[in-house]
Amino acid sequence: MERIGCNAFLFDLDGVLIDSTPAVIRVWHRWALEHGFDPQDVIRRAHGRPSLTTIRELLPDANHDCENRIVERAEIEDMEGVVPLPGARELVERLPDERWAIVTSGTRPLAEARLRASGLPRPSHIVTATDIAHGKPHPEPYLKGAAILGFPAESCIVMEDAPAGVVSGKKSCARVIAVRTTAPDPELHDAGADWIVDDCRAISLLEFSSGHELAFFIKNDGAEKVSSPAEAVRGNY
Numbered sequence: 001m002e003r004i005g006c007n008a009f010l011f012d013l014d015g016v017l018i019d020s021t022p023a024v025i026r027v028w029h030r031w032a033l034e035h036g037f038d039p040q041d042v043i044r045r046a047h048g049r050p051s052l053t054t055i056r057e058l059l060p061d062a063n064h065d066c067e068n069r070i071v072e073r074a075e076i077e078d079m080e081g082v083v084p085l086p087g088a089r090e091l092v093e094r095l096p097d098e099r100w101a102i103v104t105s106g107t108r109p110l111a112e113a114r115l116r117a118s119g120l121p122r123p124s125h126i127v128t129a130t131d132i133a134h135g136k137p138h139p140e141p142y143l144k145g146a147a148i149l150g151f152p153a154e155s156c157i158v159m160e161d162a163p164a165g166v167v168s169g170k171k172s173c174a175r176v177i178a179v180r181t182t183a184p185d186p187e188l189h190d191a192g193a194d195w196i197v198d199d200c201r202a203i204s205l206l207e208f209s210s211g212h213e214l215a216f217f218i219k220n221d222g223a224e225k226v227s228s229p230a231e232a233v234r235g236n237y
Contacts, residue, residue, distance in 0.1 A: 002225070003206075005213045007155040009095060010145040010174065012048070013104040013111055015161030015181045016200070017088040018118040023078040031071060035059065047182055048162025050105045050135035051075075075110050079117040085181065087201030089120060094205050099214060101125035103145040103158075105136055105165070125149060137164040139171035146172065159200070166191035177203070177218070189226055196224045 014020045025043055032042035037058060046054045052068045059067060092100060101123055104111050108128040115122050127145045134140040139153075146153040158169030161182040169176040170192040178193035179200070188196050195218055197203075206215040218225075 003215060003217055004157070004175075005215050006157045006175070007099070007151040007213060008146065008149045008157075009100040009214075010103050010142055010149075010156050010158045010169070011092070011100065012158075012160045012162070012165050013102050013106065013114065015048075015085075016159050016179055017085060017092065017102070017120060018082055018114055019085050019181070020082045020114055021182070022081045023075065027071060027074045027078055030074070048105060048136055048160075048164040050129040051107075052129065053135055072107050072110055075106075076113045079113065082114055082117040084118050084120050085179075086199045087203070088199075091200045091203055091205065092121060092123070095214075097124050098149065101127060101145045101149055103127045103141045105129055105141075136162075137167035137171070139168055139173075142169050142172035142174055146174070160193075163187045163191035166193050185224070193226055196226060 028043045028046050029039040032039040051071045055064050055067045108130040111128050125148050132140050146156050153172040153174045156174045158174045158176045160166045161179045163183055166176050166178050175194045177195045178188040180198055202219045204217040
């Protein structure tokens with residue numbers, strides 16, 4: 001096992017800490033059919049990016065804010081099957097509150113609703129689509145997440161499940177652990193992930209003292225360290 005040090009963790013929410021995939025698929029599948037689009041294409045576009053970005057791409061002449069409110073309301077109303085992913089609760093409950101943040105492409109009301117539904121602890125710091133000008137894969141979300149914790153992004157670990165989020169983390173200069181919940185390994189490789197793991201159970205946090213660097217191991221079972229991660233930010237995201 002490799003010992004790794006960092007100052008803070010920046011977690012994507014959906015697909016990393018909670019499983020909301022069934023609800024996301026249901027909402028975007030209905031929306032796609034209502035607008036005459038291929039549901040699988042729409043769902044692929046929507047993963048890991050602000051819903052407003054997907055809507056603008058597919059409906060360039062629509063009232064984007066109105067459509068986004070419709071999607072947001074549908075997602076807030078559909079919490080069936082929203083549960084913590086394996087290892088998520090155990091990991092975040094061991095982290096000091098000032099050393100972790102959630103950085104999500106969802107809106108703040110949606111993030112709050114999914115956290116309540118999952119029963120996970122709510123961190124003091126959450127960056128949402130409501131708080132930024134440029135969504136993933138732009139680096140702004142993770143740069144802002146690091147800044148509100150008071151650390152440079154290069155000293156942080158990002159945990160992501162979607163290629164767009166991995167690219168965002170890498171462009172911010174953070175190291176990125178990708179989890180295999182949404183995208184296949186080749187897409188996570190191409191986005192620039194430094195490590196690929198099954199879920200948060202792969203992270204074994206060591207004891208630490210207040211004010212000191214966090215240290216952890218990535219367990220070997222199912223984990224892969226990606227070679228030449230610095231090659232990395234490529235792909236059409």
